[in-house]
Amino acid sequence: MTDAGHAALAGAPFIEGIGLSRAYGGVRALHNASLAVLPGEVHALVGENGAGKSTLIKVLGGRVRPDSGEIRLRGTSVSFSGPEAAHRVGVQTVFQELTLLPSLTVAENLFLSREPRSRLTHLIDRRAMGRRAEELLTGMGIDHIDPLAAVEDISLSERQLVEIVRAISHEPDILFLDEPTSSLVEREVVWLFEQIRRLRARGTAMVFTSHRWNEVRSIADRITVFRNGGDVGTFTDISEDDAVSLMTGRHVETLYPPVPALTASAPIALETHHLASAHLHDVSLQLHAGEILGVGGLAGHGHRALFFTLFGADRATSGTITVAGKQVSIRSPHDAMKRGVGIALVPEDRKTEGLLLRMSVRDNMTLAILRGRLSRMGFLRRAEEKRLSSDLSRQLRIKTAGPHIAVGSLSGGNQQKVLLGRWLLAEPRILLLYDVTRGVDVSTKAEIYALIHRLAAEGKAILFYSSDAEELAHLTHRVLVMREGRIAAALEGNAITAEAIVSAAVRDTSPASGRGTHAA
Amino acid sequence: MPPDPAITVAGRPFRRPRWKLLLAQNVGLALAVVMLILSLVIYCVIYVAAQHRLPGNFELTSTVNTTMPLAFASIAQTIVVLTRGIDLSVGGVVDLSNAVAAVKLGDSLGSEILWSLVVLVIGATCGLVNGLLVTLGRLQPILVTLATLSIYQGIAIRVLPQPGGQIPQNYTDAFASITGPWSLLYVIIVGVLWWAFRRSSLGVGVFAIGNDETAASANGVAVRRARILAYVLGGVFSAISGLFLAASATAGDATTGNTYTLTSIVAAVLGGVSLFGGRGNGVGAILGAFISTMIVNILFFAHINPLYQSFYEGLFLVLAVVLVGSVGRLMRKAM
Ligand SMILES: Nc1ncnc2c1ncn2[C@@H]1O[C@H](COP(=O)(O)OP(=O)(O)O)[C@@H](O)[C@H]1O
Ligand SMILES: [Mg+2]
Numbered sequence: 109m110t111d112a113g114h115a116a117l118a119g120a121p122f123i124e125g126i127g128l129s130r131a132y133g134g135v136r137a138l139h140n141a142s143l144a145v146l147p148g149e150v151h152a153l154v155g156e157n158g159a160g161k162s163t164l165i166k167v168l169g170g171r172v173r174p175d176s177g178e179i180r181l182r183g184t185s186v187s188f189s190g191p192e193a194a195h196r197v198g199v200q201t202v203f204q205e206l207t208l209l210p211s212l213t214v215a216e217n218l219f220l221s222r223e224p225r226s227r228l229t230h231l232i233d234r235r236a237m238g239r240r241a242e243e244l245l246t247g248m249g250i251d252h253i254d255p256l257a258a259v260e261d262i263s264l265s266e267r268q269l270v271e272i273v274r275a276i277s278h279e280p281d282i283l284f285l286d287e288p289t290s291s292l293v294e295r296e297v298v299w300l301f302e303q304i305r306r307l308r309a310r311g312t313a314m315v316f317t318s319h320r321w322n323e324v325r326s327i328a329d330r331i332t333v334f335r336n337g338g339d340v341g342t343f344t345d346i347s348e349d350d351a352v353s354l355m356t357g358r359h360v361e362t363l364y365p366p367v368p369a370l371t372a373s374a375p376i377a378l379e380t381h382h383l384a385s386a387h388l389h390d391v392s393l394q395l396h397a398g399e400i401l402g403v404g405g406l407a408g409h410g411h412r413a414l415f416f417t418l419f420g421a422d423r424a425t426s427g428t429i430t431v432a433g434k435q436v437s438i439r440s441p442h443d444a445m446k447r448g449v450g451i452a453l454v455p456e457d458r459k460t461e462g463l464l465l466r467m468s469v470r471d472n473m474t475l476a477i478l479r480g481r482l483s484r485m486g487f488l489r490r491a492e493e494k495r496l497s498s499d500l501s502r503q504l505r506i507k508t509a510g511p512h513i514a515v516g517s518l519s520g521g522n523q524q525k526v527l528l529g530r531w532l533l534a535e536p537r538i539l540l541l542y543d544v545t546r547g548v549d550v551s552t553k554a555e556i557y558a559l560i561h562r563l564a565a566e567g568k569a570i571l572f573y574s575s576d577a578e579e580l581a582h583l584t585h586r587v588l589v590m591r592e593g594r595i596a597a598a599l600e601g602n603a604i605t606a607e608a609i610v611s612a613a614v615r616d617t618s619p620a621s622g623r624g625t626h627a628a
Numbered sequence: 629m630p631p632d633p634a635i636t637v638a639g640r641p642f643r644r645p646r647w648k649l650l651l652a653q654n655v656g657l658a659l660a661v662v663m664l665i666l667s668l669v670i671y672c673v674i675y676v677a678a679q680h681r682l683p684g685n686f687e688l689t690s691t692v693n694t695t696m697p698l699a700f701a702s703i704a705q706t707i708v709v710l711t712r713g714i715d716l717s718v719g720g721v722v723d724l725s726n727a728v729a730a731v732k733l734g735d736s737l738g739s740e741i742l743w744s745l746v747v748l749v750i751g752a753t754c755g756l757v758n759g760l761l762v763t764l765g766r767l768q769p770i771l772v773t774l775a776t777l778s779i780y781q782g783i784a785i786r787v788l789p790q791p792g793g794q795i796p797q798n799y800t801d802a803f804a805s806i807t808g809p810w811s812l813l814y815v816i817i818v819g820v821l822w823w824a825f826r827r828s829s830l831g832v833g834v835f836a837i838g839n840d841e842t843a844a845s846a847n848g849v850a851v852r853r854a855r856i857l858a859y860v861l862g863g864v865f866s867a868i869s870g871l872f873l874a875a876s877a878t879a880g881d882a883t884t885g886n887t888y889t890l891t892s893i894v895a896a897v898l899g900g901v902s903l904f905g906g907r908g909n910g911v912g913a914i915l916g917a918f919i920s921t922m923i924v925n926i927l928f929f930a931h932i933n934p935l936y937q938s939f940y941e942g943l944f945l946v947l948a949v950v951l952v953g954s955v956g957r958l959m960r961k962a963m
Contacts, residue, residue: 190845192846207840207842207843209836210840211835211839216832220844220848221847221849229824254646256646257644261652
């Protein structure tokens with residue numbers, strides 16, 4: 109591990125934050141944090157949720173004013189009145205929360221406040237704008253997004269791509285990307301890294317954050333570790349273990365606890381026979397009580413359809429589902445949650461698919477049992493609600509000032525825990541966990557893993573999809589790899605390795621679909 | 629930008645057909661067209677049943693002339709609603725402009741032009757007051773415009789305490805001619821203006837702040853300016869509404885405008901404008917105004933007891949809103 113002090117590096121920094129602090133109420137989001145970004149480097153910011161990475165990027169991107177500290181641009185002190193002021197001096201930012209305007213078209217968003225004008229009337233030339241947006245997108249290899257589509261009609265990952273394209277199209281000298289890959293699928297990540305390499309070759313400085321170590325390793329020239337609102341070191345070469353212990357004070361081996369033993373006689377909790385729909389083909393599987401059954405494969409190969417069908421949010425066109433030996437008909441999530449079925453789904457996209465961000469932690473937790481356990485003759489049992497939710501907050505170690513706090517103000521990992529908590533309260537027999545650790549930091553991941561194991565040990569049947577093959581390999585009893593809507597491979601025992609999962613997922617498909625892990 | 633050998637990112641290889649995208653973006657407008665056609669057909673059927681002949685030039689002309697003030701009021705409302713605001717003072721500005729026109733318009737062309745312009749300036753000033761209070765005072769639009777509604781109504785009563793005044797005949801001929809539906813010409817003009825508005829920085833700004841104010845300002849939209857100007861434009865269109873009202877009534881009344889506060893909201897919603905801001909179309913709002921009038925006409929010829937008229941109007945409104953909402957959702961799902 110080499111600690112590369114600023115003096116040791118060639119070239120003066122493009123942009124530099126020195127001793128930056130920023131507090132929100134009593135929370136010190138950023139405390140005496142410094143970062144120096146060199147021309148043409150790709151600089152990764154790593155740290156747990158809530159470490160202050162986004163706040164630093166907001167400060168340097170002109171969106172948030174620091175309480176104290178200095179920003180230097182090419183050696184001279186600057187202060188940004190807003191993101192637009194930063195744009196004018198060549199600083200572009202893709203913020204963690206997207207800033208596209210949903211009811212406007214992709215083209216309008218790409219050219220907002222720099223629209224091509226008609227020479228005659230000086231009005232916006234929408235046709236030229238559409239054409240130029242098309243050129244911009246296809247020039248960067250994106251031909252599946254229609255520039256005339258409204259942003260609200262394209263998918264989350266497409267929006268992220270548009271946001272990235274917009275930032276790059278300003279030809280910035282410095283580009284900040286805050287968790288750009290968290291909503292992208294593999295091939296889109298490959299695309300993004302291709303763009304980053306191209307920009308680096310042009311001398312653009314880039315800063316990005318990610319919770320995935322393989323991404324950081326494959327593209328970053330330098331890595332700055334953040335912890336508790338400040339930087340704890342900048343490195344050109346650091347192992348994952350060392351980085352994680354710097355971020356958390358925990359060692360990476362302890363991340364994955366040993367998988368609990370399976371009882372041989374465990375009954376089958378969930379079984380499907382020849383399940384099929386538009387995205388599923390002949391899926392038959394058995395899930396036992398106490399078992400953690402992994403589902404792996406590349407995004408877009410039917411996992412989502414499988415999980416949503418089992419939860420009643422999608423419909424199967426044929427095939428049957430059996431729960432505890434009885435055939436059931438699941439036509440809605442309500443059916444799935446019914447007594448005697450007891451299936452719960454924790455989705456990945458907690459913001460749009462699960463949580464009511466403005467409501468409190470408590471309300472979010474008890475949502476699924478309001479009409480069940482918590483109701484007595486139609487009235488809510490308030491005391492019971494309070495007791496259950498505060499017990500659970502403690503159990504899950506949710507970091508919040510109290511159960512009355514709005515969920516939206518919690519960090520990503522803690523939001524995910526609230527969502528998990530909701531389904532635990534519902535006491536399901538079968539838990540469908542769909543990429544629940546995406547965008548969650550290491551410590552919280554470790555806690556979620558431990559929780560999953562505890563639930564399995566209690567006899568719950570768990571179907572676990574993850575986009576992270578490493579995680580699948582370490583956490584599950586068995587893994588089914590899906591490809592094109594079918595179960596392409598089943599791995600068991602020692603055969604479960606991240607490599608085996610990835611190779612089963614990409615076999616027979618184009619080589620471009622693996623995640624790029626080669627160093628630039 | 630030079631073409632470069634970047635990897636293509638065909639997450640989903642096929643684009644959806646353009647017409648689907650455009651329809652999804654203009655569901656409200658499309659439904660307004662459908663509702664207008666439907667209401668026209670129903671009107672004709674009921675009319676024929678009652679009168680044993682088709683409605684003719686007279687019916688068309690009077691429909692157009694009674695709708696014009698509402699059409700302009702609904703445009704005023706739409707511009708403000710697009711910024712995620714609401715303008716309850718529309719009725720007050722209509723009253724005020726109506727009263728000033730009735731008192732001041734002289735028989736000479738010069739006087740007519742001068743006082744019409746003065747009325748527009750008054751409308752703009754009313755809008756400016758709203759806009760400044762909302763933007764700089766950081767007050768809620770509904771509270772601000774509720775207060776200014778009363779204020780503008782009060783001033784209107786001061787200007788014209790009793791119904792009266794006189795609108796010159798040529799003014800009526802120009803804006804509410806009884807010889808034919810010539811006022812439809814103004815609808816076309818407004819359509820063109822809307823087309824230009826949508827292509828101006830102000831128009832884009834208005835839509836942008838209705839979508840997401842912070843994101844808009846992060847991308848260089850002059851948020852305050854756009855919001856204030858939206859209220860100013862709203863004031864101007866409310867004033868135009870008052871002028872059309874004066875022209876068609878041929879005299880002034882400082883209270884007839886009151887209803888336009890609510891009916892302008894109804895017309896905008898019927899025309900597919902979202903009260904959550906950022907979505908809508910001025911042409912849709914005009915269609916919404918015509919739909920409102922047709923509903924009243926239908927109720928009239930269906931011999932609905934006038935006591936129940938507002939009941940049925942409300943019923944139609946709820947139906948229309950449910951229709952717009954659910955069809956829009958279905959459309960998006962089907963894509
Ligand atoms: N707008 C805000 N209001 C209140 N607290 C905030 C706000 N933004 C960030 N925080 C808090 O500041 C801390 C750092 O957050 P953030 O910079 O988003 O971390 P990271 O991006 O590293 O996950 C967190 O504890 C977060 O809850
Ligand atoms: Mg962050």
